[in-house]
Amino acid sequence: MKLTPLEIKQQTFEKGLRGYDVADVQAFLTLVSNEFEHLLNKNKELEHEIEKLTDRVKHYERVEEALHETLQTAKESVEQKMDGAKQEAKSTLQKAEMEADAIIKEANHQRQQIRQSILRLLDRREEIINGISSYLDNAKKSVNQFSKDDMGTFKLPKEEDLEESIDKVTSKSSYSRFELDEEDLEISSYEEEDSAFAPGSDRLDDILDEID
Template identity: 50%
Template sequence: MKLTALEIKQQQFEKSLRGYDPAEVQSYLNLIASEWEHMVGKIRELETQVDKMNNKLKHYERVEEALHETLQTAKSSAEEKLSGAKKEASIIREKAEMEAEAIIKDANQERREIRQSIIQLIDKREEIIRSIKSYLENTRESLDQFSDDERSLFTVPDQPEFISKKESRKSPAQKPEKSNLLKDSDIPGAERIDSIIDELD
């Protein structure tokens, strides 16, 4: 049963011979009614505040739920981005490793080619040196031979008996036979001796 301040003020009591003083009772009822009215107003004010707090609480709950969803979305997005970044980094690393292997392979191949070229150049150098040495040796032998031939050509052998050109024109029966004379074939350049002797005469 709900009471109002007006109901408390208008409350009537039966009178008796030795009952309470009506004025005092009425004064007390007025006081109770006033307090009751104050308490009802306070209760309504508190109920209004409670409603506001409930509304705020619901708002905060919605905000919290939205934040939670946003956080979950951000977390999922971050995980996806992290996973994508890891995959991309793995791809970049694998590509870099492949490129590095290709570069090393090409460098090794180029190194082998350069080494082979150097070996060929060394062999060619040795071949050229051998050719030059052979040429120089042959040239020196030719010069030595030419020097010996020249010395023999311009040196007249010392003979006890010299056959002049006139005597050499005699018949074979008149030519003296000397066993110690050199043969033309034994003297280098003998084919030119006759012409030299003619010039001397």
């Protein structure tokens, strides 16, 4: 049975011949009542404080649980991101390797084409050099041939020899056999013009165009 401070104060006892002193009993009851009231108030304060602490503990427990869940979620998210980053890096590396292989193959192909083009140009250069050399040889032969004067045709005769030749020519009655038709002169002039150019000289312009 619970007692209150008021019940302790109002508690009465039967009187006997040799009973307790009423004033002492009443004073003791008052003291006990006051102390009991103080203890009850203190107990209420402690219970209230316990409730507050309990609520705070529950709050911290909820916070701890939320933090744990957050950390777990963050950990899983980080692991997923790391796995995704690893896969992406692997894919990027493979793609880069494939592109590098393709670039190297293309470069080798272009190098082979350039090499073939250079070889063709060198062959063509050799052909042009041979053509020019042949032309120059033919031109030199033509110049040498043209410069020959075995018959002394291009030598200027002495004045006395010239007068003697003129006298002989005028003295002969068969002078007409030294006459030449205009047609024969034209033909001979054409032949001289043609012989002035070396064989193969008609391809000189084509060869120079190819060199350009």
